[in-house]
Amino acid sequence: MTNRKPKRFTAFLWHRRIGLFALVLIITLSVTGIMLNHTERLDLDETFVSNAWLLNWYGIQPDENPISYRVETQREDQPVNHIISAWQHQLFFDDVAITTLEQDVHGAVGVAQFIVVALDNEIILLSYEGEFIERVSTSISFSDIQRLGMKYERPVIETSEPLYYMADEHILDWDVITNEEIKWAQPYTLRDDEYQQLLIAYRGKGLRLERVILDLHSGRIFGQWGVYLMDAAAIALLWLSLSGLWVWSSRRRKMRKKKHYQKHHRN
Amino acid sequence: MKRYLYIIFAILSLNSFAAQAGGVYLQPDEFINQVFDNAPPKARVLWLKKELKKQIADILDHKYKGLRIRYWQRGDGDNRKSAWILEETGKKEPITTGIVIKDNQIELIKVLVFRESRGWEVRHDFFTDQFKQAKLKKDHRLSQTIDNISGATLSVRAVKKLARIALLLDQTIQNETDK
Numbered sequence: 260m261t262n263r264k265p266k267r268f269t270a271f272l273w274h275r276r277i278g279l280f281a282l283v284l285i286i287t288l289s290v291t292g293i294m295l296n297h298t299e300r301l302d303l304d305e306t307f308v309s310n311a312w313l314l315n316w317y318g319i320q321p322d323e324n325p326i327s328y329r330v331e332t333q334r335e336d337q338p339v340n341h342i343i344s345a346w347q348h349q350l351f352f353d354d355v356a357i358t359t360l361e362q363d364v365h366g367a368v369g370v371a372q373f374i375v376v377a378l379d380n381e382i383i384l385l386s387y388e389g390e391f392i393e394r395v396s397t398s399i400s401f402s403d404i405q406r407l408g409m410k411y412e413r414p415v416i417e418t419s420e421p422l423y424y425m426a427d428e429h430i431l432d433w434d435v436i437t438n439e440e441i442k443w444a445q446p447y448t449l450r451d452d453e454y455q456q457l458l459i460a461y462r463g464k465g466l467r468l469e470r471v472i473l474d475l476h477s478g479r480i481f482g483q484w485g486v487y488l489m490d491a492a493a494i495a496l497l498w499l500s501l502s503g504l505w506v507w508s509s510r511r512r513k514m515r516k517k518k519h520y521q522k523h524h525r526n
Numbered sequence: 527m528k529r530y531l532y533i534i535f536a537i538l539s540l541n542s543f544a545a546q547a548g549g550v551y552l553q554p555d556e557f558i559n560q561v562f563d564n565a566p567p568k569a570r571v572l573w574l575k576k577e578l579k580k581q582i583a584d585i586l587d588h589k590y591k592g593l594r595i596r597y598w599q600r601g602d603g604d605n606r607k608s609a610w611i612l613e614e615t616g617k618k619e620p621i622t623t624g625i626v627i628k629d630n631q632i633e634l635i636k637v638l639v640f641r642e643s644r645g646w647e648v649r650h651d652f653f654t655d656q657f658k659q660a661k662l663k664k665d666h667r668l669s670q671t672i673d674n675i676s677g678a679t680l681s682v683r684a685v686k687k688l689a690r691i692a693l694l695l696d697q698t699i700q701n702e703t704d705k
Contacts, residue, residue: 391591392592393595395596396554399555399558432568
């Protein structure tokens with residue numbers, strides 16, 4: 260029996276322990292780092308996260324309620340209803356995001372050939388299938404739109420003056436008309452299932468994959484403590500490099516001593 | 527010490543100036559009015575057929591959003607002049623540009639609305655004047671070299687693309703008229 264006690268806190272032991280502790284974090288750092296280096300090739304900035312847990316974690320919730328209008332269109336001579344919604348700078352055709360909005364919405368109607376959406380000083384034309392046709396500034400004819408309506412299957416605009424303008428069938432020109440027999444677009448309150456569907460569509464464009472990978476890399480996905488955790492991982496990586504070097508050099512030294520001993524004390 | 531404070535102040539002022547340099551320089555309707563001496567013709571539309579859409583997408587390097595483009599035109603033959611209001615994203619925000627084509631060449635190009643925080647230098651005449659008399663080559667590139675502006679590469683690229691598209695659209699309406 261010897262009196263030698265095992266060395267409990269050697270560099271090698273700590274190298275192993277810290278290595279095991281930091282393993283997952285270093286893998287995360289490395290993988291996310293490689294991904295971020297190839298953001299464009301991997302389309303990280305164009306891919307949106309649809310996972311409900313992650314979206315909730317990021318608090319992707321619209322601040323306001325959507326403004327919706329129900330429009331009637333025709334398909335094979337049959338009336339078909341669609342819902343046009345504006346929600347936090349996005350325009351939706353049913354639950355499909357169509358385009359971004361810089362102005363407030365003042366109505367949407369289905370007229371001959373088009374769906375017309377009126378903003379402050381612009382109109383947006385959509386096809387009956389929800390395809391984006393054109394965004395037109397109306398300031399050449401009028402501005403400060405208050406309401407959108409319909410007369411003889413054509414869109415009618417009420418301005419703040421108030422003046423009333425009716426478009427031609429191709430919606431290129433506007434003529435002043437009197438305020439008679441105009442059917443004004445009325446806001447539509449979404450049913451619960453319609454709201455939920457729209458919420459899914461809204462959130463679908465709310466969080467880019469690049470953001471998640473970036474936050475995973477920095478640790479911010481877990482809040483302030485996550486950043487410290489990733490700092491710890493980086494420090495651990497530094498420690499591993501240095502302790503690895505130390506272990507390697509001390510082993511090398513020992514091996515040299517051993518070889519020297521064997522050479523000179525063979526007998 | 528005071529000297530350093532002045533330098534810091536100057537840098538900060540320059541930065542805030544750069545951030546505010548974007549905006550609406552000219553409303554699109556004012557541009558049309560100016561081009562046609564305050565008596566603009568009625569707007570017309572060009573519906574984008576499949577082949578034209580593909581050509582535009584090739585120039586833009588992405589799909590064009592929209593099925594028709596509005597334009598204003600006056601005169602015929604050699605006196606025909608068309609004006610276009612087109613938009614393309616520089617880095618993140620669209621740059622609205624007004625372009626006038628006469629005799630298959632760019633007569634005027636103006637940046638009307640610039641929404642990005644960088645690259646607004648493209649609004650200046652020293653840049654837009656380079657486009658004057660530019661034509662569209664068979665490979666849909668400009669006949670003239672347009673010098674880049676350092677720090678505004680993406681905006682320069684966007685305006686060049688819009689110039690090529692305007693020439694292509696003008697060529698299309700001319701071909702349709704000739705048929």
